Amino acid sequence: MLERTTSEPQEDGVRHTIDDNSLTPVPEHERKSGWYLSWLPAGVATSLLQLTLAGTITALVGSILGLLAGVLAAVFVLTIGWLFGNIARVEGLSGTVLPRFYGLGLRGSAISSLAFAIMIIGFCASENVLLYNGTLFALGWQDTTGARVLIYGVLTVLWVALSMFGIKVVTRTSSALVIVFLLLLAYMVFRIYDTSDVTLNEAFTRAATVATGSGASRFFEVVGILGGQGAALILVNADYTRYARSRSSVGGVNLVGVIMLDIVGIALGILVLTGGSTLAGDYLVAHGQATPATAAADAAVLATTNTGAYFVIVSGMVGFALMYVAQAKVQVLNVYSGSLALSNLWHVLTGRHPNRFVMILLANAVCLLLIAAGVFNHLSGFISVLGMIMMGIIATAIADYYLVSTREPRDPGAVEPVNWAGVVTVAVSSVVAYVLSETGAFPFGFLSATVLCLILYPIVRTSVLKPRAVAHA
Template identity: 75%
Template sequence: MPEENARAAGRLWQAIDDNSLTPVPEEERKSGWYLSWLPAGIATSLLQLTIAGTITALVGSVLGLVAGALVGVFVMALGWLFGNIARVEGLSSTVLPRFYGLGLRGSAISSLAFGVMIIGLLASENVVLYHGTLFAFGWPDSTGNRVLIYGLLTLVWVLLSMFGIKMVTRTSSVLVVVFLCLLAYMTFRIYGESPVTLADAFTQASTSVVGSEEARFFTVVGMLGGQGGALILVNADYARYARGKGAVGGVSLTGVIMLDIVGIALGILVLTGGNKLVGDHLVASGQATPETAVAAAGALATHNTGAYFVILSGVLGFALMYVAQTKVQVLNVYSGALALSNLCYVLSGRHPNRLVMILVANAICLLMIAAGVFEKLSGFLSVLGIVIIGFIALAIADFYLVSRWRPRPPGVEVVNWAGVGTLAFASVVAYLLAETGVFPFGFVASTVIVLVVYPLVRLRFGPRPGAEEPAEAVAAR
């Protein structure tokens, strides 16, 4: 009996760990169809609709879709290249930089950047859910309600995230369909009950008066670029399970289409098209006047998307939205825990229990909510996107370019100083170029700088003899 209990505990730990620091075995590889539900789940969320509402307010519907398409092409190219490295090595997106670009200790940079990014998105989704819940029940924003709602949300995410990619995939595939069906019902109601037409929604002009149109467009592209960097890394966490290049391509393409095209289009359909009905509801319930109805509806579209579900689909629709939203939060926790697992290992040398990392990720999420990350989301995505896209480009340069002239050593460097130095240089220069307006697309600048500078520096100065750790470093591989 004790032996059976020990074996059961071992199987449970293995399911929870989910190859967090080790290569995915061949027998666990999946098809592209199976894996593509995961990025679809990430992209169909309340936060993505909120971002779509912000994009439309800043640049209008047409330019919003143009920005999404442009960024999508860029993200698709980098995502396929990086995802294929994950497939070949079988490693998660934050473990890969140990071997390509940053070295063992240097990969703490990539884990920290991605961990902060993905947990920040987790926190922002929780904030949107919280405000939607308050709107649905008419509750005030109080300390007691914050403890209750955020506490329950955290508990659900922990429980659903414990059992790795199998549970995540099962959750995502069903709930993507639920979410899309709910949006279809809301769209049918919007265009059946209001004088708004599809043409009106998709030609909506900007409603923002802050900054020039050019500056607002640059803000939107920077926001989407940072979000795209997170998508590339999340997709790589799934692509490590892929059986072939075609599956990697399917995962990357699905993520880009759903995030940068479908997500924005759904936001335009529901948020822009639904403004009239939402405004009428706010006036009828005494929450706005006829003169302020449009502005009040616009504020909900950019800060409280859940309210649209309450108004346009009733209590049942709100409940279905809540259930459907679990898919993206489970996926965010999943990737956040993977990033923290690598960060813990490279700093301490110990393989952490992923359950502990799930708990830590949710604890950090609560701290970020308290720090107001949602209110700083645009700048948060743009700045971190520069660093994240930079180390993605490092891995691509190392795998596809440098390895052609200099095979990678059998061990693992403690720190790849050529990569760390190039990433620091590219990130600072790209940030300064964006901030000064010389070249506003920081994530593009960091990519170009890395792809040009890193191969030259790496082939000239590294790796140094004796810089590898063949024993303990390769053990985690």
């Protein structure tokens, strides 16, 4: 059973710290300021994966349109994220527990937990792949079974150790390492534009390098990628804003997240990957990994598959080592949110309160399975499709809280087994959004899923599929 927050301190042992209110509302005495919590989305958004996606985005549409797509996505995600994050603050619950009360019901919330767990752990797997590829490049190793066991094994142990002690340790890790990562990127930018003949103007006006498909279709693809990312960011931010003290803190956390993810992240990708492409090509030629004729193309491939190599090329082994340290922050945050999603999934399916440490181990095990399945090679489609589903879930919760429930808190001890109005709305909206996107009738699947759920859910909930009997949560 979920209990409402109280202002009285509770026992604060190791077990409570590890559990980190995974299924229970955050008590008032554990609430944090917006400044404190804003380091967390900043940590998520400054990563190798974001630089890699920035490289993909600029290859598809060029620097200017890439930044424009980022700004458009940021405005939308900020609005939806503030609305959803405020529900998390009021209820004190994580983004995957909230749908129990708003939108999906107890059993129905398994859908949100499963979708979010797959996406956030998929991000974790992709970051591990980038670290692995960068390590091979830096050390000159071959891709062998032994190398995979060693590198992925060490990474897994690190993420388990750093993410097991709750939001306090996670925040301290993130805040310190965000600064390290940004300082390292600043040094790389200085090195790139000090030692090469590329100018900032050339980097920010670079045209697309992908010629397949129309310019419009590629731009729509980029917006779809950013929208899918945005859905994950909204749910991740809700895991943090459940600790927020005020609505302004919620707004601050979401604002920092979208700025760092959709604007700063893309800009840094342009500065480092686009600006550094000449240095990367020269390095590959000098080390016999490319010819002068293929250097530019090979550098472009490197920017979308092995971003860590740029740290070696520009900053040497010291830069690569610092990048490894800084990258730890985003992996800790990914594992943290993944374990919360799995905690709700476990509780919903078994009725038993999970041990969050076990969920951390499970999250890392799933991460290794996704690496073996090659999730990194299908990342764009993976993000877009899951983004439609998650945006639908988020929009349904918003419609339930603000439009249907008139913002009245739900009974913490009772909840519908399945909110069929929400489940049907999410299913229908996701399918329609996917079909519209795939046929080109309306390419922004995450947006159509959001709008459809906001319109359909209040109608279905108040007419055809009204609330039913409740069950203990």
